[in-house]
Amino acid sequence: MKLYNHAMAPNAWRVRAFLVEKTANIPTVTVEFEKGDTQTPDFLAMNSLGQVPVLELDDGKALAESIAICRYLESQFPEPSLFGTTAHGQAWVEMWNRRMELLLMNTVANVGLHTLPFFATRVNQVPEVAEAQKETLAARWAWLNEDIADGRPFVAGDTLSVADLTGMTALKICDIVELSVPEDLSHVKKWENAVRARPSWSA
Numbered sequence: 001m002k003l004y005n006h007a008m009a010p011n012a013w014r015v016r017a018f019l020v021e022k023t024a025n026i027p028t029v030t031v032e033f034e035k036g037d038t039q040t041p042d043f044l045a046m047n048s049l050g051q052v053p054v055l056e057l058d059d060g061k062a063l064a065e066s067i068a069i070c071r072y073l074e075s076q077f078p079e080p081s082l083f084g085t086t087a088h089g090q091a092w093v094e095m096w097n098r099r100m101e102l103l104l105m106n107t108v109a110n111v112g113l114h115t116l117p118f119f120a121t122r123v124n125q126v127p128e129v130a131e132a133q134k135e136t137l138a139a140r141w142a143w144l145n146e147d148i149a150d151g152r153p154f155v156a157g158d159t160l161s162v163a164d165l166t167g168m169t170a171l172k173i174c175d176i177v178e179l180s181v182p183e184d185l186s187h188v189k190k191w192e193n194a195v196r197a198r199p200s201w202s203a
């Protein structure tokens, strides 16, 4: 197995953090999309979207999409389980992972897409979209705060799951676009402080 990775990219970080939580190591190649490394014929043959992360398997097959890669890694490094174990537990983690990705991570990513100079030549940047997405993000942190007010330490229950890693990816993007979780959302703040303190945060 070989992981094609990028030092700063949030979805590449998500896979590295997953490996840290598994205390697993795999060979890693750092690519720089800024220099066109992901647009070469060899790279595009692995991922036609020309994006990282990509996991190349020993038989030459390649997987893109960070969550698909994490799912594969779960099968290779089963402990600790990060995708749930029982039928309900696995579906529950899937539900929370989708919520953290669709409701939080994608929303803050849209702020980045519409404001960061890196995307200026790739996206028709509309400042009003970024402002609207900031409001949506604040509302969604508030929703999460209510939902985890039962005191559970992680978004999908008592143990860390891939849904927390996706939430942490949202926090990584928040740091890039200089947005914070509102201070009055005590339950999300408690979760945030806990996940930022994990070794995987520095993956």
Ligand SMILES: N[C@@H](CCC(=O)N[C@@H](CS)C(=O)NCC(=O)O)C(=O)O
Residues within 6 Å of the ligand: 009, 010, 011, 012, 033, 038, 050, 051, 052, 053, 064, 065, 066, 067
């Ligand atoms: N849905 C994909 C997103 C991959 C993605 O957006 N990769 C970004 C870095 S986080 C990238 O490679 N950007 C460089 C480019 O698009 O040229 C995943 O989860 O892996």
